[in-house]
Amino acid sequence: MLITGDLGFGVVDRFAEQFPKQFINAGVAEQNMTGLACGLALEGHKVFTYSIANFTTLRCLEQLRNDVCYHGADVTAVAVGGGFSYGQLGMSHFATEDLAILRALPEMKVIAPTGIWEAEGATRALIAGRGPAYLRLDKGRAASEGAAGEQFVLGKSRRLRDGTDVCFIATGAILSEALKATDLLADAGFSARVISMHTIKPIDGDAIVAAARECGGLVTMEEHTRLGGLGSAVGEICLQAQAVPAFFLSVGLDDLFPSIVGDQEYLRRQYGMTAEATLSRILPLLRSHRS
């Protein structure tokens, strides 16, 4: 079933017309939407809740925690507008703490696809599986289509480029900045591995530890606060495995609320989350590491 919190203009109509018994508009009432979804799931339905940014997550966080997660209910909260996707709409519409908060909930899977191919794969995987999940959809997209015959697997990261000097691990569409940085690094004579970490939980620890051991430095990239998200998860895993990279950089939002608005790329630039800003920080490290 698909339950929307009165959002999805032009997006949900076809589903609603084709499957009227599987569609509910719960109105602008996300707490009830999430409890309702839990009740439906406990009666055997597979339920997706849908709204913008923080409305399917933070607004109804306790319903996700107590109702959905504690009961292992088969509910996926879908948020459209990860990170700065709605960059012009202001602070209320920036989903920049969701990964950290949702990943702390027991039973909750957390997925932030980096592009359309992964979003479709994740959706199919969530339909085939069961249990609580959070699917964070980005307006931006990175060129991360699957290779011929490639299967999307939840919790299994994807190595999109290979190299040895540094490894970029990215979640969400900001992966495009990692790919761009890799191209720019090649011009400077360095090679980079790029990992799409579309699933933050359960996270692909093996790929992280391998990257820390096989590549010089590790750089995590997320359109999200640096507190508690991908960077924190990668750091925890490396230290616990005693896999210490030559250097570690967590690219993300500082502990602040942006008060200005702009498109996704503009805000990434303003807050130091672009390929260029990242390179300016790691090039000296790469050069000193090489010499």
Next chain:
Amino acid sequence: MQSRKIIRPNDLEPLKALARRIRLDAVRMTSTGKSSHVGSVLSIADILAVLYGHILNVDPKNPNWPDRDRFILSKGHAGAGVYAALAETGFFPVDVLAKHYQNGSNLSGHVSHKNVPGVEFSTGSLGHGLSVGTGMAYAGRLAEQSYRVFVQMSDGECDEGSNWEAIQFAGHHGLSNLTAIVDYNKLQSLKSVSETLRLEPFADKWRAFNWSVREVDGNDVEALIACFSELPFTADVPSCVIAHTTKGKGVSFMENSVLWHYRSPQGAELDMALRELGA
């Protein structure tokens, strides 16, 4: 339609006895555990007895029976009452109740379903149960299943805005297989309801949200049976039972006292409470 047990006037005694046992269990559990909320349990003991002893279509030997009526205790702090009702009606042995609130126990202060047969849903934070019950009722109607959903709420709980989202949704969708029961004992955590956040005109609020409302003496077993036996009150409309109750009902010094939202009966108070309840 579900089968209904026909209660004759002289059959009220077993239900009154069940209510008394629920009260005794709750007093003992909250004393042993030194836990709060005995007043909140005593308030709804008669409702629990009538539901589990007569109204709910449930099978203690098959607690997950798909056609069972669903009962959600949204005022999760009265969990001791549900545990007692379940034990006294055969879902699990009564001696398990002694583990309430103890280290390593499954019987938490706020009601939890894990490893406790018969508990439909876990609560503890107020304002959650009605939405979940609404989802269950919606699913039941969609699948043309015959089960009904009952959600026991508290009056203070109606401060939570999430309830009004659910009330609006259930009213809009005309979920006649859903019944909300409000334990209207007029006292909440610190003071009376009227001094905290006034609910009146309470019944009219539910009616304005397209629910059918009956008010009943929530400590009168016979009146409760009569009330629940008429569900749904109106076709294609959800039902609300505003149960006027006395907090701490059955133990004179606990009745209508905010103190007994928190205080645990010990020593002479415990003895007196048990004596008044006919132990």
